[in-house]
Amino acid sequence: MPVPTPTGAAVSIAGLVQRFASHTVLDRVDLDVPAGHVLALLGPSGCGKTTLLKLLAGLMRPTEGRIAIGGQTVVDANHFLPPEKRGLGMVFQDYALWPHMTVGRNVAFPLEMRGVSRREATTRVAHALDLVGLGGYDARQPGSLSGGQQQRVALARAIVARPHLLLFDEPLSNLDRDLRESLCGEIGALLRELGTTAVYVTHDHEEAFTLADTVAVMRGGRIHQMASPDALMNDPASLAVAEFLKLGAVAAGERTPNGWRLGHGIELLSPPGIGWHEQASPSAHPAQHAPGRGHLFIPHSALRPADAAPLRGTVMSQRYRSGHYATTVRVGPEAGGIELALLTHARLPLHAPIGLELDWTRLRWFPLAA
Secondary structure: OOOOOOOOOOEEEEEEEEEEOOEEEEEEEEEEEOOOOEEEEEOOOOOOHHHHHHHHHOOOOOOEEEEEEOOEEEEOOOOEOOHHHOOEEEEOOOOOOOOOOOHHHHHHHHHHHOOOOHHHHHHHHHHHHHHOOOOOOOOOOHHHOOHHHHHHHHHHHHHOOOOOEEEEEOOOOOOOHHHHHHHHHHHHHHHHHHOOEEEEEEOOHHHHHHHOOEEEEEEOOEEEEEEOHHHHHHOOOOHHHHHHHOOEEEEEEEEEOOEEEEOOOOEEEOOOOOOHHHOOOOOOOHHHHOOEEEEEEEEHHHEEEOOOOOEEEEEEEEEEEOOEEEEEEEEOOOOOOEEEEEEEOOOOOOOOEEEEEEOHHHOEEEEOOO
16 A cells, blocks of 8 residues: 655644743654654643644744744744635534534635635535545435534544644544544544544543554653654553553562562562563663662553463453453452453453463553652
């Protein structure tokens, strides 16, 4: 399958600060998005991701910093380009469709604002609706459509003017899970087909990982890690990132020459032949191999059931998910212990004993700061 030629614009943000009175919402944010790439801004409510999107859109002016789109500075200390001159398309959480207009007129609105002829607008509206799977819906009223269909109309309106940059503000949060998952995949495929640069705000890491080439994990107005989905899953840069992404369990304990000593008398001893360099991520800092106190990150992918494994636990819960069972296992005493999570192919009896085999190369140790 040929790689689409990027039609979007590169985005560059440097030293971006946003304050409201004494409250700092964004604290010196720097990031670059190559042309044609999809960036997801991922984080909890209040982390600054929506504020960053509004600054990109020109709906606010930053306290400090610079934003460039396609090599053109759109805002800095001396310049401010309004939203309508930035070559943007936006998709909102609440669809933002005009109920008194037909689907076709809603989609055509950006073209009318640009003075595009009616004949060309009709052709482009039909093409945009075809791309989002709503060909022939142009005469329908928005109120007669489902939530998913209305969001497709909003997407068609965003792409019809062929913007250099598409901005998404949690567009799927009002939809049920199944519809959200299917539409998420469709949006990702469409963005890659169009080659448009996109910045997508979400608090759902599965949504971000499905859509984006790069994910920026935000907390407290800062980017804690910006990497591909695979890199985030396999090599979180900090304890905060590992905990937010919920990719596994985090346990406090002590690093020893032979493994880890965790709470409640739980000791993980590395098998013979496993050296220091093999017990954590290859990119880990040397300090992460040194003895001392800290936190051990045990990702789901590092665990699998094994009857003869020395690490023993008890099945606490299971939940069916995409062909597997998300299984929670408690290791250690009933009052406390550590809860680990893994995927299993079979349903297991509640409170049944289970052996767990560890992939030591996937474990990650975060030492306490000196």
